[in-house]
Amino acid sequence: MGKSERKNGWKEWTKAILIAILIAFVLRSFVFVTSVVDGESMEPTLENGETVLFNKLTYLFNEPERGDIVIINRPQKNYVKRVIALPGETVAVKNQTLYIDGEPYDQSFITDNELNNTGQFGPIQIPENSYFVMGDNRKLSKDSRNGLGFISEENITGKSEFIIFPFNEWSMIK
Template sequence: MHLKKTKKKNEWLEWGKALLIAVILALFLRSFIFATSVVDGESMEPTLEDGETILFNKMTYLFDEPEREDIVIIKKPLKNYVKRIIAMPGETITVKNGGLYIDGNLYDQAFLHSDQLTGTGRFGPIKIPENSYFVMGDNRMISKDSRNGLGLIQETEIIGKSEFIIFPFNEWSVTD
């Protein structure tokens, strides 16, 4: 009888250890590698919709530089923003005649539908300083971005890269 109690106690102890390790691992991943963010508003539609929860990678830019078209999480004092990188440090961006130009070359925004391109407006030329990025939302008509309120984004303000839509579950997918 005593052997059965000891065996049962050891089994509970093993389950407790496994649960503790799982919790510590989850906290580590949540604190240092992955985090979630809820999309607030329609500025990234149709790529990301209001209310969707995205999983973003906090470690990506410790080992790599942000790239054009990355969907990034930007930390500002009052709010985090989800935007797409359009122009890189050292580049010059201009929008004229319905086209977006980077260093004088028309930039093909394949991630947008043709009807979305008209909302970009007119601006520039703007030379992007070192350690800064020009970001825009995919829904150009209503997006608060580098054109109209957020300004140029410092590299230190980029806290992660969007990787997946994780909620609602029926829309689970990779963000691009």
């Protein structure tokens, strides 16, 4: 192998590495973002310390839906919560039952014990372009009931897709 062949080989490898870095940068900046779950507010769905991959493109083409687990961008901190009520809907909790527009809503993603920790509130009308969110661990969650308030659409950064760390818990999020 001559000097020019080795030089071309290095050029090709360098070009491939730079292209890979550029693709990774574009994906990280515009398509996917990772977030480490901080605290117990989404247990048992997401546990403290897990790294979650969020899809940033989803909400460029679609609106958040009830049940989506989203990342909420706030100046001091990002939050991971579940969308409960959509713009224009009315939400209330009475006797451990969540009502959306007066109809009971099945929350199969939380335990009966967590239903008891939801408390009583409402009815509350959700403003246009805003969402009502709650953590799955209702007792420990700071959410739309007690501090976060309504979440504007522009503060929702992405939809959770996968748990990527720890590796033995790698899975899609439901």
